[in-house]
Amino acid sequence: MAAMKRRDFVKAAGAAAVLGSLGGVSSLTLAQSKKRVVVVGGGYGGAIAAKYIRMADPTIDVRLIDQNSRFVSCPLSNEVLGGERDIASLTFGYSDLSANHGVRFVNNEILEINPEKNYVLGNGNLKYFYDKLVVSPGISFDFDQVTGYDEAATKVMPHAWKAGPQTLLLRKQLEAMPDGGVFYIVAPPNPFRCPPGPYERAAQVAHYFKNHKPKSKIIILDAKDKFSKQGLFTQGWKMHYGDMIQWVSGAEGGIIDEVDPASMTLIGQVDEFKGDVVNFIPAQKAGKLAHVGGLTDESGWCPVDQKTFESSIHKDIHVIGDASIAGKMPKSGYAANSQGKVCAAAVVAALNGKPAPEPSYVNTCYSIIAPDHGISVAAVYQLKDGTIQGVEGAGGLSPMDASERTRALEVEYALGWFKNIAADMFT
Numbered sequence: 001m002a003a004m005k006r007r008d009f010v011k012a013a014g015a016a017a018v019l020g021s022l023g024g025v026s027s028l029t030l031a032q033s034k035k036r037v038v039v040v041g042g043g044y045g046g047a048i049a050a051k052y053i054r055m056a057d058p059t060i061d062v063r064l065i066d067q068n069s070r071f072v073s074c075p076l077s078n079e080v081l082g083g084e085r086d087i088a089s090l091t092f093g094y095s096d097l098s099a100n101h102g103v104r105f106v107n108n109e110i111l112e113i114n115p116e117k118n119y120v121l122g123n124g125n126l127k128y129f130y131d132k133l134v135v136s137p138g139i140s141f142d143f144d145q146v147t148g149y150d151e152a153a154t155k156v157m158p159h160a161w162k163a164g165p166q167t168l169l170l171r172k173q174l175e176a177m178p179d180g181g182v183f184y185i186v187a188p189p190n191p192f193r194c195p196p197g198p199y200e201r202a203a204q205v206a207h208y209f210k211n212h213k214p215k216s217k218i219i220i221l222d223a224k225d226k227f228s229k230q231g232l233f234t235q236g237w238k239m240h241y242g243d244m245i246q247w248v249s250g251a252e253g254g255i256i257d258e259v260d261p262a263s264m265t266l267i268g269q270v271d272e273f274k275g276d277v278v279n280f281i282p283a284q285k286a287g288k289l290a291h292v293g294g295l296t297d298e299s300g301w302c303p304v305d306q307k308t309f310e311s312s313i314h315k316d317i318h319v320i321g322d323a324s325i326a327g328k329m330p331k332s333g334y335a336a337n338s339q340g341k342v343c344a345a346a347v348v349a350a351l352n353g354k355p356a357p358e359p360s361y362v363n364t365c366y367s368i369i370a371p372d373h374g375i376s377v378a379a380v381y382q383l384k385d386g387t388i389q390g391v392e393g394a395g396g397l398s399p400m401d402a403s404e405r406t407r408a409l410e411v412e413y414a415l416g417w418f419k420n421i422a423a424d425m426f427t
């Protein structure tokens with residue numbers, strides 16, 4: 001121990017001698033010569049990127065900036081709607097990331113990105129300078145597609161597609177709904193965050209209705225003609241909830257062009273639908289900051305080099321998570337986690353003058369249909385011809401007609417998955 005301390009002292013003295021020979025470089029200059037990474041968005045992608053950059057190279061100064069001081073997880077938020085969990089169990093702070101990994105958390109909303117001068121601008125005219133910027137802002141909603149569905153309408157017909165107050169509002173409406181009422185879920189067009197999410201939501205709410213309002217109905221009006229894990233969902237719905245859940249495809253009249261929140265009416269291409277409670281999940285695009293920062297293309301999402309997640313538009317800015325175009329990966333929390341790690345490795349390599357390592361990516365999406373009935377889809381991915389593609393033979397879907405034991409085990413796996421990924425992000 002004493003010898004180590006002496007070695008450290010000799011090193012420090014050597015450094016001081018070098019500094020002396022450079023003609024009096026101040027300690028301030030030394031601190032500034034530390035590489036700086038700024039990560040905007042402390043959710044499934046950003047929190048992981050920040051932590052893993054620090055773990056790989058603790059000499060890098062990492063600031064993690066989020067507009068909220070606490071993060072509320074969308075995964076498992078459908079259980080809040082089903083009455084099986086409270087939102088506190090999905091809410092996390094950043095203090096452990098700071099204490100355990102030296103990530104410097106900043107609570108601010110970023111309003112602008114300046115890619116020429118390498119800084120982001122937050123409220124209070126605060127500038128945060130970077131050598132590398134990682135952006136993981138999640139999604140925003142495309143309010144131009146359906147007449148009448150705008151920010152104000154979300155207070156009447158909540159989307160609950162960003163967990164928090166919207167989730168609680170929808171839960172309150174479901175609690176107030178009379179038995180025998182009709183609950184509509186309007187499911188969005190592709191691509192959108194969490195492809196199985198609307199169908200898991202239907203099951204979770206059906207679980208609540210079955211026990212508290214058994215005469216009620218759930219109707220999913222879908223912009224699409226098929227959906228994720230469709231066979232498994234349809235089988236599970238029928239098994240637990242009989243005819244309570246009805247799904248209307250786009251071709252059968254599920255596409256909604258207009259809404260009238262005042263009369264709780266959805267106007268489709270064929271019919272009009274009047275609901276007691278309406279969960280309207282709008283079409284999606286990359287989070288607002290990605291648009292403001294000029295990181296999106298005509299698709300509304302962010303093109304990136306899928307090996308490093310560096311933006312194809314702006315150098316030294318990496319985009320991960322839902323906002324990025326990531327080949328065959330779905331927009332999921334687990335995918336964002338995996339991308340955060342690949343991006344962290346690439347950023348650390350670049351800052352140390354090394355080439356990015358060969359990436360590997362993973363995703364599993366669990367859905368809980370009933371307290372003892374879970375299903376999943378899993379995949380492993382690799383980079384092939386510059387795009388992220390599934391590895392053949394790896395992953396797959398839960399089997400149809402599985403035993404009760406298998407279905408119950410999948411619920412345990414889903415809850416274990418959440419516990420682990422939350423610990424990975426926030427401790």
Ligand SMILES: Cc1cc2nc3c(=O)[nH]c(=O)nc-3n(C[C@H](O)[C@H](O)[C@H](O)COP(=O)(O)OP(=O)(O)OC[C@H]3O[C@@H](n4cnc5c(N)ncnc54)[C@H](O)[C@@H]3O)c2cc1C
Pocket residue numbers: 040041042043044045046065066067068071073074075076077078108109110111136137138139160161162163193194197287288289320321322323331332333334335336364365366
């Ligand atoms: C109902 C539902 C259920 C889901 N279930 C699952 C599941 O079971 N498994 C799964 O893998 N995925 C699930 N998902 C998907 C998952 O939530 C997203 O894919 C994931 O959150 C994407 O991570 P992200 O980092 O891109 O965005 P987010 O996790 O949303 O993080 C974005 C962060 O950026 C911050 N931010 C945005 N703009 C700014 C700004 N300008 N300044 C500062 N901060 C900013 C936000 O406050 C937020 O904290 C579900 C989604 C929903 C809606």
